Amino acid sequence: MTSGIKDADDKTIRELGEKIVEAKYGNLFQMYEKIVDENPYKTPMKIYPAVHYTMGGLWVDYNLQTTIPGCYAAGEANFSDHGANRLGASALMQGLADGYFVLPYTIGDYLSDYIRTGVVSTDSPEFDDAEKMVRERIEKLMGGRGIHSVDYYHKKLGKIMWNKCGMSRNAKELKEAIKEIAELRADFWENVKVPGEANSKNQELEKAGRVADFLELGELFAKDALERNESCGGHFREEYQTEEGEALRDDENFKFVSAWEYTGEPSKSVLHKEDLVYENIELKTRSYK
Amino acid sequence: MKLFLKIWRQKDAGSKGAMVDYTLDGVESDMSFLEMLDILNEELISKGEEPVEFDHDCREGICGTCSLMINGRPHGPDSRITVCQLHMRSFNDGDEIVIEPWSATAFPVIKDLIVDRSAFDRIQQAGGYISVNTSGRPVDANAIPIEKEMADKSFNAATCIGCGACVAACKNASAMLFTSAKVSQFALLPQGQVEAAERVENMVRQMDLEGFGNCTNTGACEVECPKGISLENIARMNREYLTASVKG
Numbered sequence: 001m002t003s004g005i006k007d008a009d010d011k012t013i014r015e016l017g018e019k020i021v022e023a024k025y026g027n028l029f030q031m032y033e034k035i036v037d038e039n040p041y042k043t044p045m046k047i048y049p050a051v052h053y054t055m056g057g058l059w060v061d062y063n064l065q066t067t068i069p070g071c072y073a074a075g076e077a078n079f080s081d082h083g084a085n086r087l088g089a090s091a092l093m094q095g096l097a098d099g100y101f102v103l104p105y106t107i108g109d110y111l112s113d114y115i116r117t118g119v120v121s122t123d124s125p126e127f128d129d130a131e132k133m134v135r136e137r138i139e140k141l142m143g144g145r146g147i148h149s150v151d152y153y154h155k156k157l158g159k160i161m162w163n164k165c166g167m168s169r170n171a172k173e174l175k176e177a178i179k180e181i182a183e184l185r186a187d188f189w190e191n192v193k194v195p196g197e198a199n200s201k202n203q204e205l206e207k208a209g210r211v212a213d214f215l216e217l218g219e220l221f222a223k224d225a226l227e228r229n230e231s232c233g234g235h236f237r238e239e240y241q242t243e244e245g246e247a248l249r250d251d252e253n254f255k256f257v258s259a260w261e262y263t264g265e266p267s268k269s270v271l272h273k274e275d276l277v278y279e280n281i282e283l284k285t286r287s288y289k
Numbered sequence: 290m291k292l293f294l295k296i297w298r299q300k301d302a303g304s305k306g307a308m309v310d311y312t313l314d315g316v317e318s319d320m321s322f323l324e325m326l327d328i329l330n331e332e333l334i335s336k337g338e339e340p341v342e343f344d345h346d347c348r349e350g351i352c353g354t355c356s357l358m359i360n361g362r363p364h365g366p367d368s369r370i371t372v373c374q375l376h377m378r379s380f381n382d383g384d385e386i387v388i389e390p391w392s393a394t395a396f397p398v399i400k401d402l403i404v405d406r407s408a409f410d411r412i413q414q415a416g417g418y419i420s421v422n423t424s425g426r427p428v429d430a431n432a433i434p435i436e437k438e439m440a441d442k443s444f445n446a447a448t449c450i451g452c453g454a455c456v457a458a459c460k461n462a463s464a465m466l467f468t469s470a471k472v473s474q475f476a477l478l479p480q481g482q483v484e485a486a487e488r489v490e491n492m493v494r495q496m497d498l499e500g501f502g503n504c505t506n507t508g509a510c511e512v513e514c515p516k517g518i519s520l521e522n523i524a525r526m527n528r529e530y531l532t533a534s535v536k537g
Contacts, residue, residue: 027448031350034367034374037319104423149334196339200301201400203342206336283441 051166054221055082055093055234059259063106064098070114072107080255084233112153138198141208146193150208154190157181157218159213165222170238174226178219182267184214219266227271230254251283290316290382294329296341297389299398302405306398308387312527318378322365323348323355326375329439339386343402348373350515353369353450356457357402358389365453371452371515377482391453393462395500406498409451409467415495416488417471419480439477446473448516455510455518466510468496476529493530 005012018041022029032040040192057079064072065219075095082090162178188211222239231240232254240248261270291314299306313329320328323345346354355372359365365375380386388402396404422428435443451468456464462491472489475481481488504523511520 030369031374034370034376037323037376037378100423149331151331176471187452193334195334195337201403204340 036181049167051162055079055084055086058226063110064102065106065110070110071104072110074103077257083257084235086234091283105110137209138205139211140189141192141194141195141212144192144194145190147191148187149193150204150211153184153192154207154211154214156184157214160184161218161221165218165225167234168236168238169225171226171243174222177222178226178267181215181219181222185212185219188212188215216266220269223266223269224258225261228254228258246287249285255283290318290377290380290384292316292325293383293385294378295385295387296402298341298401299390301400302397316377318376321348321373322357322359322375322377323373332453341402342400343403348376351450353452355362356391356404356406356452356454358387358391359452360387362506363391363457364452364515368512369515369517371450373456374515391457393453393456393501395462395464396453396456400469404453406451406453408501409453409464411499412464412468412492412495413451413471413522416484416491417475419475419484421480435478443474443477444471444479446518446522449474449514449518450516452515454513454515456501458509458513459502459504459506460507460509463504463510464496464499464501465504465523465526466514466518466520468492469522472526472529485529486536489526489529489532492528 005016008016021041029040032038032045036046037234053076057077058066058073060066060073060078060080064074064078066073066078075098076091078094078098079282081094081097160177160180164180166174192208194202194204194208196204198205225235226238228235229237229240230250230253231237231248236247240250242248255276256273259272259274261272263269291312294311294313295308296311297306298309313325313332316325316328323343325342326343333340337530344354344356346352348355350371350373353371355364357364357372359372359375364370364372366379367375374474390396390398390402391404391406394405396406399405428490447470449467451467453467455466472492475488476485506520506523510518511518
C-alpha cells in the first residue's frame with residue numbers, strides 16, 4: 001500500500017496504521033465495536049479462544065462419498081482434510097478444494113451409472129421405513145411431557161461441552177461429561193417442550209431435531225477424546241504434555257484417524273482406525289519457538 | 290430495562306396477521322436484539338404460548354438471514370449493521386419497539402416475522418454466476434491480474450448478503466440495489482465478461498417477473514443497506530443493460 005516511509009515518527013505510524021487496519025479489517029473492527037461497545041482502534045481488544053469448529057465430520061471416501069451410496073459430503077461437513085488442527089479461513093479451502101477439484105469428477109462418475117434410471121418411486125419398503133422413522137421421531141418430540149424448552153437443553157449441553165470437553169480436557173472430566181450428557185439426553189426425550197404444530201413452520205421443532213443430534217454427537221466427542229491418550233493439534237489432554245506444557249503426541253499408538261460407526265447409542269459406537277501413512281514427509285513435533 | 294413490544298403475529302401466508310403487545314422486563318443493554326427476542330420466546334414457551342418466529346442464523350452479520358423492520362427501519366436504528374449486530378444499548382428503559390416483517394409483494398410472509406425471500410435466489414439463478422472449466426486444466430486465478438481499484442469495487446458489490454433490507458426500505462419495494470450488486474460483482478471483473486450481456490438481461494427479467502417495483506432513485510436502499518452497497522451499482526447495471534440491449 002505504501003512505497004515506504006523512512007524514519008516515520010510515532011504519529012505517522014499511528015495515522016497510517018489506523019488506515020491500513022481499517023482497509024484490511026474494517027468490517028471485523030466494526031463488528032467488535034458493536035458487540036463490546038468500545039472502539040478497537042483506540043482501546044486494546046479483549047479476546048479469548050473459543051471453540052468454533054470441531055475438526056472432524058462425516059466419514060467420506062476419496063471420492064467424498066459417505067457410507068450411504070450416492071450421498072456425498074463436501075466442505076466442512078466431512079472429516080477429510082483437517083486432521084487434528086485447522087487454521088483460520090480453512091473453511092474456504094475445504095469448500096473450494098472439494099467443489100473445484102474432487103466433486104466435478106466423482107459425482108459425474110457416480111451418476112453415469114444412473115443417468116437412465118428415471119424417477120425413483122416412493123412406493124417401496126425402504127421409503128416406508130424411513131418415513132415411519134421420521135414421523136415417529138417428530139411425534140416423540142412433539143409429545144414430550146413439556147417441562148423444559150429446547151434452549152434449556154441446548155444451553156446445558158453447551159455448558160458441559162465447554163467445561164469438560166473443550167480445548168483442554170482430562171480423563172476424569174470426560175467421564176463425567178459422558179455420564180452427564182447421557183442423562184441429559186434421556187431427560188430431553190422425556191421432558192422436552194415443543195410448542196406449536198408439526199405440520200406448519202415450526203422453528204422450535206427444527207431446533208429440537210438439531211439439539212437431539214447434538215446430544216448424541218456431544219457424547220461421542222467426549223468418548224473419542226477419552227480414548228485418545230495423547231495431545232494432538234487442537235485437542236489438549238492435560239495428562240499428556242511436555243515439561244514445558246506443550247502438547248505431547250503419541251505417534252506409536254495413536255497415528256490414526258478415529259472413524260466412529262453409528263449404531264444408535266453413542267456409547268455403543270464402533271471404532272474404525274484409519275492409519276495415517278506418511279510417505280513424503282517425516283513426522284515431527286511442531287514448535288513455535 | 291423494561292420494554293413494550295408491538296410484534297406482528299401471523300399464523301401463515303393464508304391467515305390475517307395482527308400486531309400483538311408484549312411487555313418484557315429485565316432486558317440488559319449488552320444483549321443483542323435477537324437475544325432479547327430469545328428471552329421473550331423463553332417466557333412465551335414457559336407460559337404455554339407459541340414463540341415469535343423470526344429468521345436468524347450466523348448472528349455475526351454475515352449470512353443475511355435476519356430481517357426485521359424495527360420502528361419502521363430495516364435492521365433497526367443503527368446504520369451499517371444487521372439486526373443480529375444491533376444491541377439493546379441502542380434503546381432506553383420504557384421504550385416502545387415496533388417489530389414487523391419485511392413488507393413487499395415479492396416477499397410473502399411465511400410465519401410471524403419470517404418472509405419468503407426465494408425470489409432473490411431465483412434472480413441469482415437467472416445469471417449470478419460465471420462459467421468456469423473445472424475439469425482438465427483449470428486456469429490459475431493468479432494468471433489474470435486485476436487492478437486493486439477494480440478488485441475492491443467488485444469485492445464491495447460482492448459483500449451484499451442478500452438480506453432484502455433494500456427492498457424493505459424502498460417505497461416501491463424495488464430489488465434494484467440487490468440485483469445490481471450481483472450484476473456488478475461480475476461486470477467489474479474480466480471473468481464476468483463472457484456472459485455479461487445475457488447475465489444482466491436474464492437477471493433483470495427475473496427481477497421484474499418476481500413482482501419487485503421500479504427504481505425511482507430515492508436512495509433509501511443505500512441508506513439502510515447493512516453492507517453499504519452503493520447506488521453506483523444501479524447506475525452500472527443500467528449501463529450494462531443498455532449495452533446488452535443495443536448489442537442485442
